[in-house]
Each structure stands twice: as C-alpha cells, then as structure tokens.
Amino acid sequence: MTLALHGVRLRAGGFTLEIEAEFTARVTGLFGASGSGKTTLVEIIAGLRRPDAGRICLGDTVLTEVASGVSLPPERRRIGYVPQDAALFPHLSVDGNLRFAERRAGAAGEAFSRSHVCTVLGIGGLLSRRVTDLSGGERQRVALARALVSAPRLLLLDEPLAGIDASLKEAILPYLQRIRDEFAVPMVYVSHAAQEMIALCDDLAVLSSGRLLQLGAIDEVFRQPATPEVARIVGVETVQPARLVEVRDGLATVSLGPVSLSALATDLPHGTTAVLVSIRAEDVILIKDAGAVQTSARNHLTGTVRAIVPAGPIVRIELDCGFPLVAMLTRQSVEELQLAPGVRVSALVKAPHVHLIVRG
Amino acid sequence: MSDIFQVTLFTLGIALLGTMLIVPPGVALGWALARRRWPGKAVVETLVALPLVIPPVATGLVLLKLFGRHGALGRLFENVFGVEIAFTWRAVVLATGVMAFPLLVRTARVAFEEVPVRLEGVARTLGAGPLRVFFTITVPLARRGLMAGCVLAFARALGEFGATVMVAGMIPGRTITLALGIYNDVLLGNDGAAFRLLAISVALAFAAVALSEWLTRRHAP
Numbered sequence: 001m002t003l004a005l006h007g008v009r010l011r012a013g014g015f016t017l018e019i020e021a022e023f024t025a026r027v028t029g030l031f032g033a034s035g036s037g038k039t040t041l042v043e044i045i046a047g048l049r050r051p052d053a054g055r056i057c058l059g060d061t062v063l064t065e066v067a068s069g070v071s072l073p074p075e076r077r078r079i080g081y082v083p084q085d086a087a088l089f090p091h092l093s094v095d096g097n098l099r100f101a102e103r104r105a106g107a108a109g110e111a112f113s114r115s116h117v118c119t120v121l122g123i124g125g126l127l128s129r130r131v132t133d134l135s136g137g138e139r140q141r142v143a144l145a146r147a148l149v150s151a152p153r154l155l156l157l158d159e160p161l162a163g164i165d166a167s168l169k170e171a172i173l174p175y176l177q178r179i180r181d182e183f184a185v186p187m188v189y190v191s192h193a194a195q196e197m198i199a200l201c202d203d204l205a206v207l208s209s210g211r212l213l214q215l216g217a218i219d220e221v222f223r224q225p226a227t228p229e230v231a232r233i234v235g236v237e238t239v240q241p242a243r244l245v246e247v248r249d250g251l252a253t254v255s256l257g258p259v260s261l262s263a264l265a266t267d268l269p270h271g272t273t274a275v276l277v278s279i280r281a282e283d284v285i286l287i288k289d290a291g292a293v294q295t296s297a298r299n300h301l302t303g304t305v306r307a308i309v310p311a312g313p314i315v316r317i318e319l320d321c322g323f324p325l326v327a328m329l330t331r332q333s334v335e336e337l338q339l340a341p342g343v344r345v346s347a348l349v350k351a352p353h354v355h356l357i358v359r360g
Numbered sequence: 361m362s363d364i365f366q367v368t369l370f371t372l373g374i375a376l377l378g379t380m381l382i383v384p385p386g387v388a389l390g391w392a393l394a395r396r397r398w399p400g401k402a403v404v405e406t407l408v409a410l411p412l413v414i415p416p417v418a419t420g421l422v423l424l425k426l427f428g429r430h431g432a433l434g435r436l437f438e439n440v441f442g443v444e445i446a447f448t449w450r451a452v453v454l455a456t457g458v459m460a461f462p463l464l465v466r467t468a469r470v471a472f473e474e475v476p477v478r479l480e481g482v483a484r485t486l487g488a489g490p491l492r493v494f495f496t497i498t499v500p501l502a503r504r505g506l507m508a509g510c511v512l513a514f515a516r517a518l519g520e521f522g523a524t525v526m527v528a529g530m531i532p533g534r535t536i537t538l539a540l541g542i543y544n545d546v547l548l549g550n551d552g553a554a555f556r557l558l559a560i561s562v563a564l565a566f567a568a569v570a571l572s573e574w575l576t577r578r579h580a581p
Binding site for chain 1: 476478479481482483484485486487488489490496497500501503
C-alpha cells in the first residue's frame with residue numbers, strides 16, 4: 001500500500017516542513033536528527049496535526065486534502081501511532097489499554113486479535129499489570145500491541161527504542177521484525193539510529209530541516225548518499241573534497257591532494273570537476289605488511305594510525321593516508337593486527353565503495 | 361433544636377444542588393478554556409472570575425437586579441415557568457452556584473491542562489471519537505482535580521453569605537442557611553445558637569475534606 005504525500009507543507013514558528021514523497025516499502029525508515037521534522041510529519045500522517053497545504057493518501061483513501069477541505073479525523077484513519085514514550089493510558093491496566101484499542105477492529109481484526117498479538121509480542125503475562133509498573137521495554141511492547149489490536153492499515157513508530165538502554169533495544173528489535181513479517185502492515189519507522197534502520201527498514205527517507213533529502217532503498221541511501229548532508233546524517237565517516245581528474249571505462253579517478261582514488265563514474269554530469277568523496281567506515285579494509293598481497297580492490301592506500309576509538313563491539317580507527325580516513329573494525333581484528341597509534345597500515349577500498357557526490 | 365436540624369439540612373441540600381447544577385457547565389467551560397482557542401475567550405474568563413474579585417454583596421446586587429420581580433430574567437422565569445426566584449430557596453441556590461462557579465471552572469481548567477494532549481491524540485488514532493476520548497481518557501485522568509474542584513465549590517456554597525443575603529434575604533425557615541443563621545442569631549443576641557451553628561459548620565467542613573480524601577484515594581494507583 002502506498003502512502004502518498006503530495007505538496008505537504010506546514011509552517012510552525014520559524015520551521016517549515018515541505019514534503020513530496022511516496023512511501024511504498026513494507027518498512028520505510030524516516031531518518032534525521034532531532035528537529036528535522038520527523039515527529040511533525042508523523043503527526044500529520046496520523047491526523048493529529050493539520051498541514052497548511054497538500055494532499056495525503058493511503059492506498060485509495062484520501063486522508064487529507066487541504067485544497068478541498070478534506071481531513072479525515074484520526075479515529076477514522078486506521079493508522080496506528082506509537083510515540084517515543086509509548087503514551088500508555090496510566091489509569092488503565094495493560095489489558096485495559098489493549099481493550100480500548102480493540103473496539104474499532106471489529107471483523108477486520110481477526111488477524112489482529114488480542115490473543116494473537118499478545119503471543120507475537122510476548123506480553124501475555126503482563127495483562128493484569130498496571131501500566132506504571134512496566135519496564136521500558138515492556139511498555140514499548142504493550143504500546144506496539146495496543147496499536148496492532150486496533151487493526152491498523154499503517155503503523156507509525158516514532159523512535160520506539162529511543163528511551164531504552166542498548167541491551168534492551170536488541171531484545172525488542174526482533175519483536176519489531178516479527179510485527180513486520182507477521183502482520184503485513186506497512187510501517188513508517190522514525191529513528192536516528194542507523195543500526196535500527198538497517199535491521200528493520202527496506203527504504204530510507206532522509207529528512208533535514210523539514211525537507212526530504214533522499215528517499216530510496218536503504219543500502220542505496222547508505223552507500224550512495226545523494227548530498228553531503230545526507231552523508232553526514234546517515235553517518236558516512238569519511239567525506240572529503242576532491243578533484244575529478246579523468247573518467248575512463250566507467251571508472252573515475254579523483255585526486256585528494258597527493259592521493260588518487262578510483263571510483264565508479266555513474267551519474268556524473270559532464271564537466272564535473274569538484275566532487276566530494278564519501279567512504280563508509282565499514283567499507284575500509286586494513287592490512288598490515290601489504291607488500292606481497294594482491295587484491296582486487298582498486299584503491300590501495302598507505303597510512304598511519306592516528307587514533308583508536310572503541311565504539312561498542314566495533315572500534316573506530318582514524319588514519320592519515322594523505323587525507324583523514326576512518327575505518328570501522330571489530331575489536332578482534334584490531335587485536336590481531338596489533339594496531340596502535342603510529343603503526344603503519346594499508347587501507348583497501350573497492351572502487352564501488354568510493355562514492356562521488358557532485359559539488360554545488 | 362429542630363430549627364438547627366432544618367437549617368443544617370437546608371444548607372446541605374442547597375450546597376449540593378448548587379454544586380450539581382454548576383458541574384456540567386463548569387466542567388465543560390473548564391475544558392473549553394484548557395483545550396480550545398475561541399474568540400471572546402478572555403472576556404468569558406474575566407466574567408467567570410468576576411465573582412471571586414468583586415465583593416459578594418455586589419454579585420448579590422447584580423443577581424437581585426437580574427432575577428428580581430422587575431429584572432429581565434426574573435420576569436422571564438415568572439412568565440415562562442411561573443416560578444419566583446428572588447427571596448425564595450431558589451435564590452439561595454442561584455447565589456451559592458454563581459459564587460462557587462469560578463472556583464470549579466478554574467480547578468477544572470487546571471485539571472484538564474495537566475492531562476497530556478498526546479494521550480488524547482493517541483486515543484483517537486486508536487479509533488475513539490472525541491466524546492469517547494473525553495469520557496474514557498480525559499475525565500478519568502483529570503479525576504483528582506475535578507473532584508477537588510467539586511469539593512471546593514461545595515465548600516464555597518456551604519459558607520456563602522454576601523450574595524445570598526442580597527438576593528434571598530434572611531427569611532427564617534425559607535432562606536436561612538448556616539452562614540445566614542449565625543449572623544441572624546448574633547444580631548438577635550442568641551450567641552448560644554450562633555455557636556451551635558458554628559460547631560455544625562466546622563463538623564461539615566471536616567466531613568467534606570474527609571470525603572474528598574476518600575474519593576480521590578479510592579481509585580488512586
């Protein structure tokens with residue numbers, strides 16, 4: 001089912017949201033920093049806020065059409081909304097919360113019966129509990145269950161894992177995946193955590209200052225950010241200005257000061273000279289004593305380790321290869337390679353992993 | 361003694377009736393002030409607050425002019441319903457209700473303002489219309505504040521004097537409440553009777569507070 005947002009505009013204070021997009025995936029991630037307008041957009045879709053202009057359709061249903069004065073009230077949209085803090089009704093028990101949502105479902109809700117939803121989300125044992133006695137993870141699962149029990153045609157999840165500590169997040173992600181796979185309800189998943197997005201989303205929409213910067217398959221957005229801003233938002237670690245030297249056989253050569261890199265030359269407008277090079281830290285391979293090694297990677301850089309920053313199970317290595325390059329390795333790799341500041345290493349990057357973003 | 365009994369029952373009945381009459385409009389207005397923006401809101405707010413600010417006797421005077429025999433509303437009631445308001449028990453209900461109204465509205469407004477708007481929004485996404493949201497989410501969550509507002513209004517109604525004396529007079533057996541009775545007894549030099557009424561007033565106040573405590577605690581989490 002397609003969620004179509006045409007010319008949706010909302011001005012609030014000094015902030016303007018302007019969106020033109022069609023969400024067609026099972027799960028579309030809405031990615032952006034706080035203040036980028038993610039929650040505002042979600043509230044507009046849910047019908048809790050009215051845009052100044054635009055038209056929003058879900059499948060064949062017109063939800064909002066400002067020009068003709070159509071605005072379906074939220075209770076008739078059949079859109080489930082789970083906000084960051086779960087927003088459970090504190091005066092009702094867990095079961096009371098679920099029953100509140102159940103009324104609408106009616107016959108359409110066979111697949112969304114309370115017992116089935118409780119089984120999928122593993123909250124059968126919590127039904128008689130007071131909402132105020134639940135842990136953060138339980139609260140989110142109950143909120144998800146409550147939204148599902150209302151038999152929605154679309155689920156809006158606004159940073160459901162934001163207030164939860166890391167270990168619990170990993171415990172809840174599988175539930176979200178189960179919802180995605182069991183209930184065939186399209187979802188819009190708001191977050192600013194790349195890992196959650198990768199685990200859950202098919203498509204990714206990148207939002208900044210109320211504007212949609214890029215919408216596409218998630219790997220495409222991560223590997224080929226459309227603009228430097230997208231690259232920065234989705235977290236590509238290395239973004240460097242460079243000069244396009246030549247294009248031959250679909251392969252572009254760019255120079256970053258003394259260093260040359262090869263990249264795929266797709267979609268480069270004619271006459272391009274100034275580009276930004278973006279390389280995801282995960283795409284950089286480090287080897288020691290590279291002298292005799294032969295690889296297929298087009299880019300073979302030598303550099304010195306400047307800093308080693310642990311980031312959870314992953315370690316971030318900052319290199320100087322004539323330009324600053326960041327690599328992400330597992331802790332084991334770092335130990336095996338005996339990396340330390342000052343150590344000389346070779347960095348390999350395949351040409352398809354060097355992304356060129358045309359400047360200006 | 362039967363006199364005291366009559367005055368006590370009369371006062372309780374009046375205060376109860378006055379409170380019950382103002383609860384629907386008071387709660388509705390409190391909600392409208394908390395949740396909606398509308399033209400003339402500031403004017404209505406000021407009008408409602410007026411009885412709190414001006415002397416009760418002045419409020420009584422306004423009521424007397426409106427509901428007296430020659431007042432616009434007084435004539436209306438007399439012609440349409442055939443009932444007299446001024447200087448009857450109805451005037452006592454009217455005066456206590458009007459005086460208690462601002463307290464109820466203000467407390468209800470604050471109570472509604474403390475209910476997160478987002479909970480109501482989420483409730484609507486779950487399929488509940490505005491009325492169902494109001495009665496199953498908003499009111500239960502504002503319960504303590506609303507209850508406190510009712511108790512406050514009831515207490516104000518119990519003790520109302522100034523407006524009542526203007527619009528209802530002091531007619532023994534017809535319009536005399538505890539507050540008026542105390543004043544009347546002191547005027548007549550019956551200090552003993554006045555003190556008995558005082559003791560009853562104090563007892564009622566304690567009972568009201570205890571009742572409100574019990575009501576708010578009963579459903580507390």
